[in-house]
Amino acid sequence: MANIITSCRILCSILLLFVPAFSPMFYILYLVAGFTDMIDGTIARKTGTANEFGSRLDTLADIAFVVVCMIKLFPVLIIPTWLCIWIGVIAIIKVFNIISEYIVQKKFAAKHTLMNKVTGVVLFILPLTLSIVDLKYSGGFVCTIAILAAVQEGHLIRTENHKFKRS
Numbered sequence: 531m532a533n534i535i536t537s538c539r540i541l542c543s544i545l546l547l548f549v550p551a552f553s554p555m556f557y558i559l560y561l562v563a564g565f566t567d568m569i570d571g572t573i574a575r576k577t578g579t580a581n582e583f584g585s586r587l588d589t590l591a592d593i594a595f596v597v598v599c600m601i602k603l604f605p606v607l608i609i610p611t612w613l614c615i616w617i618g619v620i621a622i623i624k625v626f627n628i629i630s631e632y633i634v635q636k637k638f639a640a641k642h643t644l645m646n647k648v649t650g651v652v653l654f655i656l657p658l659t660l661s662i663v664d665l666k667y668s669g670g671f672v673c674t675i676a677i678l679a680a681v682q683e684g685h686l687i688r689t690e691n692h693k694f695k696r697s
Contacts, residue, residue, distance in 0.1 A: 532574035533584050539566040539591040543598040551602045557658075563595050564654050571642075585642075592650070603657060610666055616673045623680040630687045643686065645679035 542563035549555040570588060574580040609617075631637070652672050659668055 531577060532570045532579055533587055535566045535570040535573060536584065536587045536591045539563045539570070540594050542566070543591070543594040546598050546602060551606045552657075556602070560599075560657065567592065567595070567650070567654075596653075599657070607660070607665060609669070613666065613669045613673065616670075616677070620673060620676050620680055623677070623684065627680065627684045627687055630684065634687055634690060643679065643682060645675070645682050649676045649679045 542559045546556060546559050546563070549559065567588075570584075571580070574584050649672070652675055656668050656672050
């Protein structure tokens, strides 16, 4: 059941490509995708069906959702250069973390830390607030949390690697 819900997020992400940004259908699909992200893991844990495949599917769905939202929103937003650079730095750190995790664990995985979850929540809320909060403020807030989460994730990967080498 949880994997079906996660798959719905992927479907909503694909459908978002075909609707205008900030249209009523965009918001409906966006909110459904966000809701599925909130409940799939909880359902998997409560039903005892949490597994590696579901975790990877969730990560894939998250990436698809974020990439589609970037494709839809970046062209219609006026994003300050400094914010674009900050987003790029965060992306580089995240890619470095994924590569580091592969080197350590021999698998591609993302850490589901509390900070990464907080980042996901504030990133999800950001498009919903654009009509009332200037992007330079909301974007700066989201990037601050995201970079802290990315650094924490990198630290955890290196710490696990250190423990792994000692064992």
